[in-house]
Amino acid sequence: MEASSVPLLLDLAVLLVSGLAVSAISLNVSPNRQQFFSGESVRLSCEKDGNSAGWTLKRTSFIRTETCEADEGFGRLNRSTCIISDLSLSSGQGVYWCEHHSGQRSTTITVTVSERPFIMEIPALPVMAGSDVTLRCMDRRGSTVPVNFFKFGRHTAPFKAAPNGEFTIRNVQRSDEGYYWCSTDRTTSPSSKLSVRAASLPPTNSSAPLSAFPLVKLLCHLVAISPYCISTGLMVSICCCRKMGSNRAWNSKLHSSSSPTATSCTVTMQMVNEHVDDMAGVTTEHHF
Structure with a gap:
């Protein structure tokens, strides 16, 4: 036995109106089913966080977009609920969704009307x-x-x-x-x-200090990398000292006991050596 065919036009309409779907926007339908007999009624409403203001119920039927209780639209509004009475193949079947004036949309639902x-x-x-x-x-x-x-x-x-x-x-x-x-x-x-x-994911514990753990982790990382930053700075100073000394050698003879540049470089080298000795016993591997 052949299966009943899926309405191709409705499938195409779903693709056309899929757009931007926002999970917080809900489209409610009562009764909650997709298939209806001709002559039945259905009630649809839109809301976001319990608020129905600014939302409009729309429908695409045979590639034609309509709005609830608008000129040449469908259904009638009762406060925030759109009621479609006396459903038929021409007046009720289609793809429905909620749309905000900002352009946000809900997920879509398909309503099928049957005379079978x-x-x-x-x-x-x-x-x-x-x-x-x-x-x-x-x-x-x-x-x-x-x-x-x-x-x-x-x-x-x-x-x-x-x-x-x-x-x-x-x-x-x-x-x-x-x-x-x-x-x-x-x-x-x-x-x-x-x-x-x-x-739905279980709710998180709002009483936990969420910002404490990232802050502690950041401080630990800073402590871990600070020796390397200091070493890099000292090595740059040494290179600068050597370059300055090389340039001055073209103009005068340098004396290691009296040259300010040589003295500065000597002090810098001593600081590097002392810093390396201090770091020898430091463990730089951290586990978070």
Whole structure:
């Protein structure tokens, strides 16, 4: 049996509006599923950190971009929620996202409207990795239908047949992402993509002095490299002294007991020797 085809126009629309996605912006959909029967209703809203101001719900349907409750738009606004009633193939199916006047966008969701005998209940929003996800195949009355579940055009082993009309993916992972649909001997549901997002990281301990450790590490590095900086400076002084002495030799004879340059170089050499002796017992290997 051939799998139901993925709507190519909707896939293209997802690529066109993928843009800049900001994780803090959330698009909420109720009920949280991608597939609807014609005549049903859906509610969508946008928010960031609990604030819905400045956000607009948009939709691309057959490569046409529309705005909720705008001229030649779709749905109606009830405060910050866009309500789309009496869904149909022409008035409800499309790719939805939230957009701020600054240009920031949320992730997208795809809404599919069907007139078939049954649809597949699959989350519209990405599910968190490690959680359990249940897919259901149901008719217009909300009753489950005995079916087989498919993924990527192949039978989704080990799930196989689902006489109760549903199956659960335990501990869902990124490898479980993909297009799913359910099928009987006579017909199939539309196909929809299951999206999985990474699990949230545990919060850090805000009471810990976060700046203390980098500061201590910096000081240790400064202590470790300071002898090398001093040695380099002294060696540069020696080279300068020798150069000065060489230049003066062309004009007069130098006497080691009375020449200021020679005396300065001698003192510098003594300082280097003393510094090297002091460093002999110092361990310069540090572990952080």
